Each structure stands twice: as structure tokens, then as C-alpha cells.
Amino acid sequence: MQELNIEVCLSPLLFDTYKNPDAVVVVVDILRATSAICSAFENGARSLIPVATIDEARKYKDKGYTVAAERDGYILDFADFGNSPFNFTRDKVSGKDIVYSTTNGTMTIELAKNSKNILIGSFLNFSAIYRHLLGCESDILILCAGWKGKVNIEDTFFAGALAHQLVKSGRYKTDCDPAKIAIDIWLAGKDDKMGYIEKAAQRSRLRNKGLDDCIAFCLEADSSQIIPCVKDGVLRVLD
């Protein structure tokens, strides 16, 4: 078998420097968008329609859609709920198409839209996505959402966890510096994930807004076996 390559992109602003159109893209925004997306599908959502702007989200609301939308952690006034994975409960999302807009996550999904395959990764579906990627005959690009263009700790940490496991499998190699940086960040923090994520600026932001109840949940591996993917611009469960 051919050895495949993993790359890690630490910020959406660096996406254009990665030039492998055949790579499977794994979008990562673990605090909180991609964890929330995994929760939504775990609780039976039919689809999530990611929209990048507040205006678009409002138009959908006017048409009668359920809308989950936040900026900087605050729920938009017209939205039904925000971006905590705990918001996407079965009674609110089961069987529905939910419109979804967040500070960093949905814009990152939008950015990757021309890629052949786009998957959504978080610790919630870590092993599921790992096993799926092992079976892919594709290079992988792990695309971190970061924070307003900046590199962040939590997405780098997750990217490192996934890259490390894939390299350990022997099926993948990496010659990408950011992937190696991410792996070392994972190795530095893996024995105390909650303690390590204490360093992250997003940890403080969520604490200051009283939104940090979900962090342990977002760091716990394998509560879901579902892999969300993007098809024709809409998030669905991978067949």
C-alpha cells in the first residue's frame, strides 16, 4: 500500500498555502462548533445548513427554520439557540434541518467547500473518524478553525491527537511542520487534557461568559460514532 500524507493547517488564513485538492479535509473547531455539530447529529438532526453571515442566518429564520447562531459566544437575538453542544438536544433537533452560524467554524467549512471530501472532527467522534480515515485512499488535511484567523491551542491539540494516531498506524506519514508541531502539543497535554486546555484563551473566554460547562464533554473521546460530512454545502451524516 502507498503511504499517504497528513498535513495540518493551523489557521483558515493559511488554507490557500495548502495545494492538495485530492486531500480529505477534516474541519476542527472543538470549542465548540465541531463538537456541537457532532452532538446535533448524535441527537438526530437531519442536516445542518452552515451559513457564514448573520444576514443569511436571519433570512432562514424568517422562512421558519430553526437557527443556531452565535458570535463570540453570544446567541444572536433572533436565533433559537447558540453553539453549545448541550443546546442541540433531541427535542430541538431530531429530524430537522438546522441553520447554523458561528464565529469561526462555519466560515472554515465555507472555505473548504471546493474540497472533494469534507469531514467534521472532534473528540466526540475521534475513533470513528480515525477508523474512517484509515480506510481512505487519500491524503488528509486537518484544517483548524482557530480564533478569528489566529492559531489556537485547542484545535492544534486535537489536530495533533488525530495526526499522531494516524502516523502511529503506519498507514500515514507526515512531512508537514505544523503537523509535527501539533503532535508535540498533543504529547505535551494528552495525559491531562482538561489541565492542558486551561492554557487556551478560548478556555478563559468561555469561563468569562459562563459557557464553560461543556468543556469536559468536548474533550471526552468517543461519545459518538457519527461522522458528519459536507455535501453540496450542507452538513449531513456520512453514508
Next chain:
Amino acid sequence: MQELNIEVCLSPLLFDTYKNPDAVVVVVDILRATSAICSAFENGARSLIPVATIDEARKYKDKGYTVAAERDGYILDFADFGNSPFNFTRDKVSGKDIVYSTTNGTMTIELAKNSKNILIGSFLNFSAIYRHLLGCESDILILCAGWKGKVNIEDTFFAGALAHQLVKSGRYKTDCDPAKIAIDIWLAGKDDKMGYIEKAAQRSRLRNKGLDDCIAFCLEADSSQIIPCVKDGVLRVLD
């Protein structure tokens, strides 16, 4: 004393997300531009004129200047020499104004040109720049040149070394995720710098081109006490 802040920018493409015009900017491209710049001044160069494009470099050559210029490690055909710190020998540079253009380093300097103070950092002048920064009443932005817009290991590693020492001093704090990532990369590799830099893609590039003779030199701390700075677009020794 007021506690000052350190930030680290891991790629020139992310520079615009840092919005502190008062910060001292430390430009870092340790393999090899900022190490070469330190060597040039250590060997008596009067100034280095950084130019971003090959065309500009050629025009200076036509006017009779000594030109150091490379792209991807290769010396430009019209240049006098390239970007190894070993090229900037006393007989070639002492007392001269040298025109200088490299793949990543000079473009990064150009990017920072509107900053109030721009310094050049490398392991060669590590303690000198550390002591200077301790005396500054300014926030600090360590700006990594990276590789063609991508984050690289060696500049992240150096940024971590400098940020770590400054935070340890108690004079500086950081709430910047990339600074904390850089510090952990430094801590992961500091006990075997040569071994750690083996991972870097630039390490392989230089090896493949037979240009890796300077790596140990570039990683060795404190062979110079000189701090290069940028004044009116030109590199000089800080007064």
C-alpha cells in the same frame, strides 16, 4: 512595574490579525536569514538593504552594490553570494552596505515596516536581544518568517525559547495561544536542539541542497552581542 505582554505570530500571513502598533517586533527566520544578518553585522557590515523582489536586487547590482540574494536556497545568478551565515565574511562585508533578498526573511521584514521598532532575532544574539527586551517598556511581537506562508518548526522553536525566557523573568506575561504553543515546542526540543530541528522540513531542504553545514552554528546561542534593527527600511546595528 506594569506587566507587559508577549505575542507570537507563527506566519507572515497572520500578521494582520495582530493589532498592537506599539509592540516591538522581533523578526525570526533562523534558517537562515536572521542568523545570516547577525553574522553580517558581527563581521562589520555597515548596513543591509533588504529588498523583497529579485528585480530590485538586480537593479542594486547594476548600480555596483554587493548583493546577497537567494530563492529556495539557490543563489541568484547575478548575486555575489547567497544566504548562508558563512557567506557574510569580514572580507566581503566589513564597512559595506549589502543588498539582501531571501525567500522568506526579507519579505517578513518588509511586512513589519510600519512597526515602531523592528529587531532581528536568532540564537546567535539570543542573550543580547533578551536583555534588550527586558529593558523595553513595550509589548513584544515575535514574528516568525515561516516557509512560503506556512508555519515552520525552527522559527516556532526559537520564538518559544525567547518567549519562555521572557515569561520566566516575570517582566512579561502571555495570553497568546501561539506563544504558549511555541513555548511547549521549545520545551519539547531544548535538551537536544540539533535532534529536534532534524524534524523540520527546512532541515531536509538544506541537506538536499548541501547547504546544511551552518545548522549547528545557527542553533548555538550567543556568538554575537549585536542586535540588528530596521531603521527607515534599512538594517543597521541598534545604537
